[in-house]
Amino acid sequence: MNRMLVNAERTISALLLLMLFLLIVAQVLSRYLFAHPFTWTEEVARYTMIWLIFIAAAQVTSTDGHIAITLIDKALPGCMVKWVVVVSRLIVAGGCVALLPYGWRFVSRMFAISSPAASIPMGWVYLASFAGMVLIALHSLISALLVALDRIPATAPPEQQETGILEEPAA
Numbered sequence: 095m096n097r098m099l100v101n102a103e104r105t106i107s108a109l110l111l112l113m114l115f116l117l118i119v120a121q122v123l124s125r126y127l128f129a130h131p132f133t134w135t136e137e138v139a140r141y142t143m144i145w146l147i148f149i150a151a152a153q154v155t156s157t158d159g160h161i162a163i164t165l166i167d168k169a170l171p172g173c174m175v176k177w178v179v180v181v182s183r184l185i186v187a188g189g190c191v192a193l194l195p196y197g198w199r200f201v202s203r204m205f206a207i208s209s210p211a212a213s214i215p216m217g218w219v220y221l222a223s224f225a226g227m228v229l230i231a232l233h234s235l236i237s238a239l240l241v242a243l244d245r246i247p248a249t250a251p252p253e254q255q256e257t258g259i260l261e262e263p264a265a
Contacts, residue, residue, distance in 0.1 A: 096156065096233075096236050099156070099229075099232070099233075100153060100156045100157075103149055103150075103152055103153040103156070103229070104153060106149050107146060107149050107150045107153060110142055110145055110146040110149065111146060113142050114139055114142045114143055114146060117135050117138055117139040117142060118135075118139055120132060120135050121135040121136055121139065133211045134211045134212040136211075137209055137210070137211040137212050137214075138212050138214070141209070141212075141214065141218075141219045141222075144219060144222045144223075145222040147222075147226075148222045148223055148225060148226025148229075149222075149225070149226065149229070151226055151230060152226055152229030152230050152232075152233060155186075155229075155230045155233040155234060155237075156233040156236075156237070158237065166178055167179075167248075167249070172248075175248045175249070176241060176242075176244075176247075176248045178248075179238075179241050179248040179249075180238045180241050180242045180248075183234040183235070183237050183238035183241070184234070184235075184238050186230065186231075186234040187230075187231045187232075187234035187235045187238065190227040190228070190230050190231035190234070191231050193227055194224070194227060194228065194231075197223060197224045197227060198224060200220060201217050201220045201221050201223075201224050202217065203217075204216040204217040204219070204220045205217030205218075
């Protein structure tokens, strides 16, 4: 399940990046080819970037690719590092889950307001942060469980983090 989720996040991130590129190209072309540039492209590009950031942040969480301070990891014996990693991932998941009710209240109110140029309900824009928190919490819980059950080591490489399976080296 984790691998499918990571692949979906990669695909969505790639599509959002492509959409962002096309929107910026459309903005530049409209500015130089027409007397009046498109008013909505900059706004939609900004909202696309917001979604891209939150989906990509979740994908980075799945591979343990975020910035980490490993001072404690290097000072503790290996068996304790495992539990420090598990607890830290549970704290991340707990923080995300704690934000969800307040986030949902905010997002649901924002559907009543529309963006100025594209008339997009702002709830769709702010839903990106809510979706990102759900995905980050999910990845943190999965990772904590895999480390706790010794399916992956606490300092597993990214490809093992996202699948929970150590790939056999090719002969």
